[in-house]
Amino acid sequence: MKKILVPLDFSETSDNAFVYALELAKLFKAELVLLHTFDLPIVDSQSMPINYATIYDAIELTNFEHFRDKMPILRTMAEARNAEHVVMNHILMDGDLVFNIKKVVKQEHADFVVMGTRGATGWLDSFIGTNTSSVISDVSVPVLSVPLGAKYTKIETIAFTTRFRQKDIKALEDVVKMAKKLKAKVKCLYVKTPSSDVTDETVKRWESHFEDEDSNQFFVLPSEHVKTTIEDFLVNQQVDMLSMLTYKRNFFVELFTTTTTQKLSQSLKTPILALHE
Structure with missing residues (x-):
């Protein structure tokens, strides 16, 4: 385990998965690749008087700012767990989450994925119904799915x-x-x-x-x-x-x-x- 990919969506769920990824990175001396993806809207440029490229630029900038603001919080979390030495690289991409995870796994040579899962129903029911199950089906490396309620303790x-x-x-x-x-x-x-x-x-x-x-x-x-x-x-x-x-x-x-x-x-x-x- 040398590179761990962690998809983030600025939620408590992904923060929780980030903690698991941190602890694994410490133990295996691995790097973290933090990925945030976002969707661009489909805009009918003929029916809108403004340039739709401006809308895309604004959305991308907003997501960049969210990601930029989140990084100090993640680094503080790392320091609190004595993991400030863990190398963290971040990637911001638009488009489908599963497609982008597959792409980043390949281009970054990531060999492990840690991601959060959540749902309104039961534990495994939510696991089946989320993006996590699609990632597991389509990504070629091991995937650790972390539910929100899982608080990290030593894995014994x-x-x-x-x-x-x-x-x-x-x-x-x-x-x-x-x-x-x-x-x-x-x-x-x-x-x-x-x-x-x-x-x-x-x-x-x-x-x-x-x-x-x-x-x-x-x-x-x-x-x-x-x-x-x-x-x-x-x-x-x-x-x-x-x-x-x-x-x-x-x-x-x-x-x-x-x-x-x-x-x-x-x-x-x-x-x-x-x-x-």
Whole structure:
């Protein structure tokens, strides 16, 4: 982790994500790239007596001034967390947020994204419905999604949800590598439903593959209610970060937007680390 991209929108939510990015930058000796995007209006120049370029210039200037005024606040936040040494570069761009994030990841060689997510409904429901899910689908680097209610504390326990597919192994290896840097434990969770096709031999094979990792634990919990089981696991195991592969986004949608399962409690505010295959 050398460059962390942090999209900002001057909100409390993005400030909260900025704190997580700061702490990771300190630990991994990484730089921060702060990105603010804004939309330009579609103006019918034929129906307006003024030059529409003037409108665009005014909007761009206003956003530049907001960004300029925000930087001293962010630097004060960094000083308060003993992170004043963290290099911070800032970029202001107009246009679509997801498109610009993809562009900046490529041009700045960013290898990690930290962004805030918020919503009026539940924790994972808002996660699915925000720009965050689009970023996770379209951006090629890991994305840490931080809900507003997640107040940074030392990350001591990382949960990794798995279905014991072959492609999960590399993702878990990446999580373990990150956990070592954080000096955190990794708790792998599989919720075994009545229709599960995972055998005991598969679980043992995974345990054997990671037997040299003392901080790893595997949990196979039988349940028909996957969502509720994950919720209980996060609480009972005092999980500070939930990690999983992006191919599970459809898995998210199937589980967390159905009417047959309870809504995830809004009191849960666990950051989600999305990894790519």
